Amino acid sequence: MKLTLTNGQISLTEKRRLLKELGGEKARWVLQTMHTIRAFEEKAEELYALGKIHGTMHLSIGMEASAVGSILALQPDDLILSTHRGHGHCIAKGADLKRMMAEFMGKACGYCRGRGGSMHIADVKGGNLGANGVVGGGLPLAIGVGLGLKMEGKRRIHLCFFGDGAASNGAFHESLNMAAIYHLPVVYVCENNQYAMSFSVKKSCPLERISDRAAAYAMPGATVDGNDVLSVYAAVRQAVERARQQCEPSLVENVTYRWRGHSKSDANRYRTKEEIEAWKAKDPIRRFEELLTAESILTPSEAQEIKEAAYRSIDEAAAYAESCAEPDLDTIEEGVYA
Amino acid sequence: MSTRDITYSEAIREALRQEMQRDPRVFLIGEDIGVYGGGFGVTLGLIDEFGPERVIDTPISELGIAGAITGAALTGMRPVGEIMFMDFVTLASEALVNQAAKIRFMFGGEATVPFVLRTPMGSGTGAAAQHSQSLENWFVHIPGIKVIAPTTPYDAKGLLIAAIRDDNPVLFIESKLLYKTKGPVPEEPYTLPIGSAEVKRQGKDLSIIAVGVMVKRSLEAAEKLAQEGIQAEVIDPRTLKPLDKETIIQSVIKTGKALIVHEAAKTGGYGGELAAVIAESQAFDYLEAPIVRLAGRDMPIPYNRTLEYHTVPQVENIVEAARKLARLEV
Ligand SMILES: Cc1ncc(C[n+]2csc(CCOP(=O)(O)OP(=O)(O)O)c2C)c(N)n1
Ligand SMILES: [Mg+2]
Numbered sequence: 001m002k003l004t005l006t007n008g009q010i011s012l013t014e015k016r017r018l019l020k021e022l023g024g025e026k027a028r029w030v031l032q033t034m035h036t037i038r039a040f041e042e043k044a045e046e047l048y049a050l051g052k053i054h055g056t057m058h059l060s061i062g063m064e065a066s067a068v069g070s071i072l073a074l075q076p077d078d079l080i081l082s083t084h085r086g087h088g089h090c091i092a093k094g095a096d097l098k099r100m101m102a103e104f105m106g107k108a109c110g111y112c113r114g115r116g117g118s119m120h121i122a123d124v125k126g127g128n129l130g131a132n133g134v135v136g137g138g139l140p141l142a143i144g145v146g147l148g149l150k151m152e153g154k155r156r157i158h159l160c161f162f163g164d165g166a167a168s169n170g171a172f173h174e175s176l177n178m179a180a181i182y183h184l185p186v187v188y189v190c191e192n193n194q195y196a197m198s199f200s201v202k203k204s205c206p207l208e209r210i211s212d213r214a215a216a217y218a219m220p221g222a223t224v225d226g227n228d229v230l231s232v233y234a235a236v237r238q239a240v241e242r243a244r245q246q247c248e249p250s251l252v253e254n255v256t257y258r259w260r261g262h263s264k265s266d267a268n269r270y271r272t273k274e275e276i277e278a279w280k281a282k283d284p285i286r287r288f289e290e291l292l293t294a295e296s297i298l299t300p301s302e303a304q305e306i307k308e309a310a311y312r313s314i315d316e317a318a319a320y321a322e323s324c325a326e327p328d329l330d331t332i333e334e335g336v337y338a
Numbered sequence: 339m340s341t342r343d344i345t346y347s348e349a350i351r352e353a354l355r356q357e358m359q360r361d362p363r364v365f366l367i368g369e370d371i372g373v374y375g376g377g378f379g380v381t382l383g384l385i386d387e388f389g390p391e392r393v394i395d396t397p398i399s400e401l402g403i404a405g406a407i408t409g410a411a412l413t414g415m416r417p418v419g420e421i422m423f424m425d426f427v428t429l430a431s432e433a434l435v436n437q438a439a440k441i442r443f444m445f446g447g448e449a450t451v452p453f454v455l456r457t458p459m460g461s462g463t464g465a466a467a468q469h470s471q472s473l474e475n476w477f478v479h480i481p482g483i484k485v486i487a488p489t490t491p492y493d494a495k496g497l498l499i500a501a502i503r504d505d506n507p508v509l510f511i512e513s514k515l516l517y518k519t520k521g522p523v524p525e526e527p528y529t530l531p532i533g534s535a536e537v538k539r540q541g542k543d544l545s546i547i548a549v550g551v552m553v554k555r556s557l558e559a560a561e562k563l564a565q566e567g568i569q570a571e572v573i574d575p576r577t578l579k580p581l582d583k584e585t586i587i588q589s590v591i592k593t594g595k596a597l598i599v600h601e602a603a604k605t606g607g608y609g610g611e612l613a614a615v616i617a618e619s620q621a622f623d624y625l626e627a628p629i630v631r632l633a634g635r636d637m638p639i640p641y642n643r644t645l646e647y648h649t650v651p652q653v654e655n656i657v658e659a660a661r662k663l664a665r666l667e668v
Contacts, residue, residue, distance in 0.1 A: 054464035055465050056463075056465060106641055114640070114641060115467075115638075116641055117466045117642075119468070120466055120468070133467070133468030134429075165398045168398055169400075198372070198374035204398075266374075327645055332645050
């Protein structure tokens with residue numbers, strides 16, 4: 001069956017229908033999770049400035065709808081592969097904020113025992129097979145995750161996140177092609193935030209839309225407003241359905257923008273302040289909050305409470321992480337082999 | 339023209355600039371090397387001088403970069419590629435290992451592949467397991483590629499210019515932690531011979547042969563050892579392949595003791611090759627103690643600051659190992 005995924009931004013009527021279907025509790029979860037992701041990353045920045053976190057980090061502030069809208073379409077036991085810009089994916093998939101923050105601070109009680117840090121946070125039990133330091137590094141693995149789930153036969157599906165930059169890597173071709181020929185239950189979610197470091201997607205991709213590449217693999221593709229959480233959900237949900245029911249892959253492109261620099265070493269020489277400001281005006285959190293209050297799903301004060309709860313949870317996570325012990329030096333060589 | 343103190347990173351940029359000015363066949367290609375200036379800012383400003391035709395930003399396509407420099411070299415160009423982190427040469431390795439390294443030989447000498455591929459190695463930046471590796475020995479093992487790892491601004495400039503003018507594929511490995519270190523560098527272009535080690539410090543009690551940032555750490559260790567009355571000789575091979583075996587052998591004949599220091603994991607690392615070179619030579623007869631290798635632990639680089647620190651040799655580890663060796667306590 002040919003499936004046409006929903007493109008662009010869905011209509012208000014469609015949003016209302018989806019909200020009704022989701023129900024108030026899910027809608028609250030969406031809003032709170034987006035706030036939590038932002039609060040987590042703001043805290044991470046703060047801790048970095050205080051010297052409590054070292055190395056580097058890639059913040060997804062401004063891209064929260066892409067992570068949350070995509071994962072909203074999954075079942076808890078579905079599996080994701082994430083990227084170097086993966087805090088949002090990890091939180092939306094249900095990770096324990098305390099262990100995440102502890103990992104950030106390199107503590108022994110962190111998800112990776114302090115070995116991985118921001119770029120490698122994985123929550124394997126929670127279905128997150130890991131962030132990745134290698135751009136496009138998850139794409140080849142997606143083939144195997146899809147194969148494994150197909151062989152398992154429990155109709156679990158796999159959602160693989162990657163960036164616009166990763167879509168230019170050879171791994172993209174091999175992954176989508178193999179998923180197509182083997183009929184794998186994989187949803188490819190390209191988070192097109194306009195840049196791979198300084199390289200504009202307009203320069204890296206000769207097509208108007210990255211999702212147009214889906215045609216080369218005879219799979220459906222869609223490009224959606226990635227700052228509108230319900231538009232993301234609408235398309236990814238269709239792709240998830242196709243993976244689960246028909247065991248076939250799809251490609252969804254979430255068009256979004258990162259507000260912060262690429263990492264901790266970015267002077268923003270490749271873009272203008274005006275461009276950044278224009279995208280900030282499309283804040284995915286504010287947009288969803290406004291929708292919920294306009295639709296009387298939340299009162300403004302309820303919306304405020306949700307936000308505060310999110311920020312509180314991050315403060316608690318940070319306090320917990322600070323109280324955790326450093327890894328024991330005697331264990332340094334542990335964990336290399338099973 | 340004069341000599342002034344500039345950083346390792348500036349020395350590399352100057353070499354690139356001067357070679358691009360001299361030879362229109364030289365061009366740069368890599369990820370974010372234009373306005374961003376590359377992952378570590380080495381190529382900053384070159385796009386303003388030479389334009390996007392000669393400072394080519396690429397998508398995240400490491401195999402594409404390695405293929406492009408190989409292919410362009412076959413057409414007579416002299417490209418300089420950049421791989422943002424050495425970890426990602428793994429993605430470029432097909433073009434490097436199966437193509438570039440073998441083409442000249444396979445084609446009976448009918449073609450040459452004169453390119454340089456620059457890439458930074460090493461840990462110490464908190465970037466964890468996939469952005470911290472030292473994979474020099476992967477390429478040392480491949481006949482047909484030269485491998486250079488300079489450790490001072492002076493060596494970096496002279497060896498990079500030599501590498502660009504060399505008719506072979508050259509992997510030019512930079513040490514991240516050295517980018518900001520300063521040293522005297524002549525303004526005019528100059529070359530240093532590929533295949534010539536340098537004794538960076540004279541000493542009679544033991545020979546320390548170190549790679550990359552470990553040269554700097556070994557020199558610091560040698561200062562400390564000197565205060566204890568131990569005179570360490572520190573040798574920087576500078577070019578790992580071809581290797582100047584003679585300088586190393588002569589030093590070990592003089593001191594009778596060899597300490598090899600590198601950051602890469604010990605097992606299968608370059609230290610094994612250095613040890614074998616010494617053991618196979620006439621220096622063997624002069625050894626007063628077993629050859630000692632001090633290297634990275636056989637594990638990925640961890641994120642945690644303290645664990646990361648203790649994964650690779652530090653100055654104090656070198657001091658300790660050298661002291662033991664000097665006292666024949668090994
Ligand atoms: C294979 C590889 N090449 C280069 C890098 C350095 N790098 C890290 S993130 C990045 C840009 C990634 O762009 P994109 O896929 O669009 O993701 P975004 O950072 O925009 O979220 C680059 C070049 C890397 N980590 N891995
Ligand atoms: Mg991007």
